[in-house]
Amino acid sequence: MATTRTENHPSAFGLNKQNGQFREQSKPVGLQSMPLAASSLPAKPPSSSQKGSGIPQTSGGIRFGDEWKKCLQLPPKDTRVRTSDVTATKGNEFEDYCLKRELLMGIFEMGWEKPSPIQEESIPIALSGRDILARAKNGTGKSGAYLIPLLERIDLKKDHIQAIVMVPTRELALQVSQISIQISKHMGGVKVMATTGGTVLRDDIMRLDETVHVIIATPGRILDLIKKGIAKVDRVQMMVMDEADKLLSPDFVTLIEDTISFLAKKRQILLYSATFPISVQKFMTKHLQKPYEINLMDELTLKGITQYYAYVTERQKVHCLNTLFSRLQINQSIIFCNSTQRVELLAKKITQLGYSCFYIHAKMMQEYRNRVFHDFRNGLCRNLVCTDLFTRGIDIQAVNVVINFDFPKNAETYLHRIGRSGRYGHLGLAINLITSEDRFNLKGIEDQLMTDIKPIPGTIDKSLYVAEFHSVNPDADEAVRDSGHKGVRKVK
Template identity: 35%
Template structure:
C-alpha cells in the first residue's frame, strides 16, 4: 500500500515524495488509517519497523488541516531518552518540511540553563508539537511553563522502556492533566503484563496492532557458550585477549549484575562503562555520548539500550544472561549488523537457562552453534534437549478434560468502514 492511498494531506505527501518514501511498512499501513480516523491505537512493533512515521505522519497531517487552537500545545510525544527524542525531532523536521504552521521542540534533561530558558519560551508560546522525556516535561509542568488542557494528541513511544526506567508514575501524572478528548497512541516493542495494565489506564477502546517479531539479520554470526556462571567472566577475558574488541555491548538481566560485571572488567583494564536505571538522565547521556564517540569500548547494560538507540557500528553483542524471550533476544542482538555491516552475537547459557534458550532457537528455526570452552576452564554443563512434560493422571493414565460449559465463549471481531469524508469531519470536530 502506498502513502497516496491514505488520507494524508498533499503537504505531507510532497515531503514523503522528496524523501523517496513510497510504500508503507506493515505497521504504517495498519496504524495510519486508524489514527486518521480518530481511534486510540496500541501498537506492538520492534525497532526499525517505521513506527515513528506511523504516528507522526497522520498527526502532522491532521494538525496541518487545521481546526486546532493556535495558542495550545496540540501534541505531546513522550520518549524514554534524550537520544530517541532527538531522533523523533529529526524525523519531524523532514515530514513537516512543507507545513508552515506546524513546528516542534524537543524537551529533555542534561542540558545547561540556557537551553531550559529556550524551552520555556517555546512552550509558553504554544509550540504545536512537544517531544519530551517524562522527567523534563514534569519539571516544566511543576513551574507552570505549559498547559496541557487543550492538547489533542498524546503519544507514548517505547513504552516498555519507559516502564523499565521507572517512569510509570510520571506518565500517569502527566496523563491526568490531559483532556478527555485527547487522542492517544502507545507503542511498545514488547507486551508484558505491565504494559497491558498501562494501556488499560491510558487508552479508550484502542485499536491493537501487533506485528510478529522478525528474525535477526542474516549478517549476525550467532553462537553460544554452554557454561556455569563462574566461567562466564573467564570466557569474556579469553575473548578480549583473543582479538580487538572495541564496539561491544554486554547485556545483563539485572542492574546489580551490570554493576558487578563492569567492576570486574575495569579490573581487567577493559575500557568500559555501565548503563542501567540507577543512573541519572545526565549520567546516561554522558555514557552514551562517550560510547558513541569511541571514548568507551564496551558498554555493560540492562535492556535499557536494547531498543530505540541508533548506533550503527556495534561489532559484538554478548548476552551475559539468556534473555527472557525471543523478542528480547532479537532486540538485543539487533544492535549489531546494522547499516550493512557484519556483526557477532554471543550468548552464555547456564544449566538453568537451557530450556529458555531452546525456545529462542525454536523461534529462530535453527540451532545456534555451541562454542568449545576456552582451554583451562574445565567442562561446562551438558546441553540437554528439554522436552515439554506431558501431564498424566494416576497409573499413567491421562487426565480427562472437563468439557462442561465448553463452547460458550464467543470471539468478537469488528470491521470498520473508512472514507475520506468521514475522516475530515471526525478529525476536526472531535479534536477541537
C-alpha cells in the same frame, strides 16, 4: 533543553574518564543512518527556504508542479538485502494516505521509499483519530508509523502544544526529535521540542515561552513541567507512547497516569512496543477507547539476526572478545554489560587492546551521554560498550554486530539488546558469551522466544551479517576499506 556539544575532542587514548570516549583520532565509519544536526535537540526546524535545499522557491513558499519529486535531495538508494519483516507489505505508497505534499517531501528525503508493514497498518488508523495498540518488532519502522500521522495532523495556525511523544530514555527522545525535524522540514514551521531529565529546567521554560507544537519527552520531566504550569497540555490531541511496555512498568506507570489526567478527555492515545505484558492490558482497559489492535508479531525474534553463543569462563571473556574483533567484519558493534562498573572496565580494556571504543551508561553526566550518542551515531567510533540504557529504540543502522559480554537475565532484555542490530530488516549478528552460571538463562530464553541460539562455529559466514553498504560519507568508506588493524576494519 539538553543540547549536544560537538566541539573537537582530544585525540589521545583515554580522554577524560567521565565522557565515555576511549578512542584514537578517527574518521567516521560509513553510516546509512540519519546524521544528527549540530544540536541533537532542535530549537527550530530547518526552513524550507534555506539555501541549497534544491527546492524551487517563490515568495509564497514552495512552488509545486507535476515534477516536484525531481527537486528532492534524496539520499543514496539503500540496496542492502531486507527481510520480510519490512518487505512483506500490501504494496501501498506514502502518497496513498493523502498526506500533505510538504510532509511527503520530508519522508522521501529521509530515504523512506515505501511504508513498512507496521506503517501500512498504523498510519490510516492514526489519521482517523482512533486509539491504537500496536505490537511490532524492533527496527521495523514504528517511529515513522506514529510520527507521520502526528505531523500530518498538526495545525500550524494554532500556537499551542498539540501532540506529546513519551519515551523511556533521553537518548531515544533525542533520536525521535531529530527524525521529527527531518521529516517536517518542508512543512513551514512545525516547532518540535525535546525535553528530558538531567537538563537545565530554565532552558525548557524559555523554550515553552515560545510556540511549541510537538513535545518529545521522558515522563518525569514533562510531568514536572505540567505541574509547574509551564507546559499547557489541556488541548493536546494526540499522545504517543513509544516502548510502551517500559513506560508502563512500575518505574514510570504512575507518572504516565498522572500526565494523562491533565489531558483533555477527547484525546487520542497510541501505544507502540515489541512486547506487551499484563500492565499494558490494564492500562488499555482504563485509558483507551475501543483501540484498534495491531499485532505483527508471529514470532518474537528478529528475522535476519543470526544468534550464537560461546561457552567461556569469566576470565576468558576478554580474550574471546579480542578473537571476535579479529575475525568478524564489523561495521559498528554494541557490547552489553550488566553493570556500569563493568562497562567502564571493559571499555578501558578494549582500548588497551588497540581498538577504538566509547562507553555510555545512566550514571554519566547528561552532557557526556549526549556527546557519546551523537559521535557514535555519526560513526566516529567502531565499538560502543553500554548497559541496558541503550536497548530501547535506538536506531543506528550501521550496527551489524551485538555482543552480550554479560548475558541478560530475561528474554525481554535479550530481545531488545539483539534488536540493535539488523535494523529495518537488514542482516545482523548476535553473539553471547555464556558462563556456566548463564546456561539456565540461555535455555529459558530460547524456550520463551522459541528460537535456537547455536554454538559459535570456527568461521562465521559473512553473508549472514555483512551486506553491501553505501554510505552517505564516501571518505569514511575509504577509511574503512584502507584500514586493517588486527584484521578488524578499524578507523584511522
